[in-house]
Amino acid sequence: MLRGNDRGGWTRPSPSLYPHQWSWDAAFIALGWARLDAGRAVDELRHLFRGQWATGMVPHIVFDPDAADGSYEPGPATWHTEGHAPAGVPTSAICQPPVHALALHRIWQRATDGPDRATVEAGIRDLYPNLVAWHRWLRTARDPDGTGLVTILHPWESGLDNSPRWDVPLARVTPSATVADRPDLRHVADPGERPGDDDYARYRALVEALVAVDHDQAVAVREQPFRVQDVLFSAILAAADDALAELATVAGHDGATHRADADRTRAALAERWDAESARCLDLDLVDGRDLDADTVAAFAPLISGASVDRTARLVDRLFSPASAGHPALAWAVPPSTAVDDAAFDPRRYWRGPQWPPVTWLLWWGLARAGHRRGAETLAAAAVGQLDVTGCCEYVDPLTGEALGSDAQSWTAAVVLDWLA
Numbered sequence: 001m002l003r004g005n006d007r008g009g010w011t012r013p014s015p016s017l018y019p020h021q022w023s024w025d026a027a028f029i030a031l032g033w034a035r036l037d038a039g040r041a042v043d044e045l046r047h048l049f050r051g052q053w054a055t056g057m058v059p060h061i062v063f064d065p066d067a068a069d070g071s072y073e074p075g076p077a078t079w080h081t082e083g084h085a086p087a088g089v090p091t092s093a094i095c096q097p098p099v100h101a102l103a104l105h106r107i108w109q110r111a112t113d114g115p116d117r118a119t120v121e122a123g124i125r126d127l128y129p130n131l132v133a134w135h136r137w138l139r140t141a142r143d144p145d146g147t148g149l150v151t152i153l154h155p156w157e158s159g160l161d162n163s164p165r166w167d168v169p170l171a172r173v174t175p176s177a178t179v180a181d182r183p184d185l186r187h188v189a190d191p192g193e194r195p196g197d198d199d200y201a202r203y204r205a206l207v208e209a210l211v212a213v214d215h216d217q218a219v220a221v222r223e224q225p226f227r228v229q230d231v232l233f234s235a236i237l238a239a240a241d242d243a244l245a246e247l248a249t250v251a252g253h254d255g256a257t258h259r260a261d262a263d264r265t266r267a268a269l270a271e272r273w274d275a276e277s278a279r280c281l282d283l284d285l286v287d288g289r290d291l292d293a294d295t296v297a298a299f300a301p302l303i304s305g306a307s308v309d310r311t312a313r314l315v316d317r318l319f320s321p322a323s324a325g326h327p328a329l330a331w332a333v334p335p336s337t338a339v340d341d342a343a344f345d346p347r348r349y350w351r352g353p354q355w356p357p358v359t360w361l362l363w364w365g366l367a368r369a370g371h372r373r374g375a376e377t378l379a380a381a382a383v384g385q386l387d388v389t390g391c392c393e394y395v396d397p398l399t400g401e402a403l404g405s406d407a408q409s410w411t412a413a414v415v416l417d418w419l420a
């Protein structure tokens with residue numbers, strides 16, 4: 001499947017729905033390539049970082065100039081990134097969760113004793129400055145007050161686009177008046193599997209708001225109508241900073257700053273903990289309120305690392321009816337939104353379906369915390385499920401039906417990693 005989606009040095013997320021390179025997909029996809037060809041895995045990241053802005057921002061999409069006009073919207077012209085994106089590399093102007101250092105670290109771990117070690121270490125030396133600039137940008141432009149938590153300015157930045165987490169902050173965004181084409185709807189069996197037109201009109205308005213300030217982050221981080229401290233994004237950054245601390249030593253640097261950054265974010269996440277429900281909650285910066293939807297993001301501290309007690313509570317909750325242990329599930333894999341949450345929808349995108357890369361992150365967090373049995377149980381359920389569905393984009397948690405795009409690269413990649 002990866003070879004089928006390979007565009008020569010980079011991989012599209014799926015054959016028709018997603019014809020460009022996406023940021024966090026590229027990190028997961030690199031994990032898959034690492035099982036076949038470590039050099040190719042590192043190249044996947046190198047290609048993505050060609051699109052890195054001088055500020056350090058890694059865009060969520062590096063566009064393929066050869067993809068047909070209108071094949072994906074919003075396309076390159078909508079973003080008006082002239083003067084920001086590197087010359088000759090069309091990109092979007094928002095970002096996605098920083099899984100990259102974590103992926104590169106894992107690729108390196110696997111290569112340590114093998115013939116690919118020198119290739120991977122050369123890649124680490126090349127990419128280390130890019131990764132430092134990327135994390136630094138997140139910790140300054142997107143956290144100007146040094147809270148340890150990252151502010152996102154568009155639901156697409158979370159990677160969990162139409163999660164019920166965003167319903168309240170998105171509702172106050174005035175929808176765009178532009179009537180835009182929805183090519184995405186041509187590639188799924190039923191439009192009910194994708195975000196609705198109302199969501200899209202607001203997604204579009206948020207892009208227009210960023211274009212209106214010419215992507216000035218200092219302005220946008222104060223004025224964008226959607227501003228949220230995202231706990232899952234921040235937890236991934238903490239885990240990625242831990243990984244970067246170790247990559248630093250390979251690149252001949254000291255990793256202490258990255259370790260301190262990770263600790264600061266872990267401490268900030270601990271403050272977002274709701275003890276009664278055992279969940280970590282996002283913060284809406286526009287009205288200062290907690291975002292209360294019950295989603296998979298509540299498990300963010302399992303990915304960043306947390307105290308032994310808190311981790312134990314999260315593990316219990318993960319396998320309870322609040323998540324993967326709900327009796328109505330076809331497979332004991334965490335749904336993107338809890339089955340008993342009022343907004344749960346088993347078929348629509350991030351509002352219920354199970355997503356393999358998110359399961360992979362939770363599995364990785366369980367393994368790192370030493371919950372080996374939990375990790376094995378989760379991976380076995382996920383692989384069992386995908387053995388039946390094939391490498392689809394997401395899965396209806398109640399019926400086990402494959403949804404979204406088929407031939408989804410990151411699904412194939414995490415399966416390769418699990419099987420290895």
Ligand code: 9WN
Pocket residue numbers: 013018022024025060156159160161184
């Ligand atoms: C918008 C590529 C991407 C993933 C996201 C997923 C979906 C795009 C879309 O596809 O988002 O970025 O068009 O819906 O939500 O997590 O990176 O696979």
